[in-house]
Amino acid sequence: MTADGNGTAGDGTAREFRALPGRTEDRREAFSRCLTDVVRLLGLDVPPEPDPTDRRTWERRVRAALRETCRRGVDLSEESFDVLIEAAVHDPDPSFNRQFVEPALSAFGRRRVQAALLGRLRTGTDPERAGAARAWYWSALPVRMPLVRAEDPGAAERAEPDEDADIPAEWREASLREFVGNEHLDVRRCLLPGLPLWKSAHPPELHDLVDAAVRIARSHPDAYIRHRVEHQVGG
Template sequence: MTEDEPTAGETTFLASAREVARLLGVTEPPADPDGRHARRLAHAVRKPLLETAQLPQALFAPLMAAAVHDPDPGFCLWFVEPAVYAFGRRRVMAVLVEYLRTGTAAERAGAERAWYCAHVPLRPDRVPRVRARRNPRSGAR
């Protein structure tokens, strides 16, 4: 394997990001020679993930796989945060525990990073689907 070839983890991340894009109906950006195709694809799905009021159930597993396999620890939040908002913190953490129990060493490390991100505070101004919920300051629905 040469330095330009993706590692197994990067290949898994790309496959997960592609599945997220497919389920969201996001057109995959053209492949690029610098080896950052998966990151560009993650950028392409970030905005639709945060702006979509309801995420389909089929998106849960690919979101979690992308979060766990993301090779850049600073970006797994891009997949964990929408999963927490759409599917709940408890469900997200249950899947991460399963990765910690049964995953490969790389998956366990990714699950640890994602675990940290799963504690993201829920902010009503951040995501449209949360804005409709009760405003904690006013007590109104």
């Protein structure tokens, strides 16, 4: 699956994937700090710090080392969960952030990954909210890293919300409220592709917010947002 397809179904299952925009802010330094933690905790055979004159080459080496480690198989510590989520949220690339989401899904479970991203959307900084939306995009992928496991077999159930909670439904409501109420450009750009803008996707009490989201998007000064909303709701 690539970032030039469509998106996820309302129930959180993988169906089609939608294109996502890049960030408008340079967050590469924060991402490098996340990668340093990934290298340290997973024991990747890469220098733990980037060369200040060639940060991108080091990032590519970390990504390649992580792919190879997951291919060979690895048991992830409890601490690794937060480190992988942090890297996924701060990754500036809307395609490659899946490299951090997928091992977390395999080792710790979809519900826990999506609950962590929902928490970032609700309480994070604006760049973290945008990053959580971009990472959520991949959280419905099928689990396909059988050799990536948690050291603790019960890790997937730990720190979960109530088992009756519907995380995808909570995400839809939170993202709708955030899109309407938060004027940050990256947040709106990253939320919109995964935001259902038909009323049947939301309970009746949120229908006015759906109308507001469509109005905001159609009159927005950003060309991407104006184009995206027409693609989603039609003319």
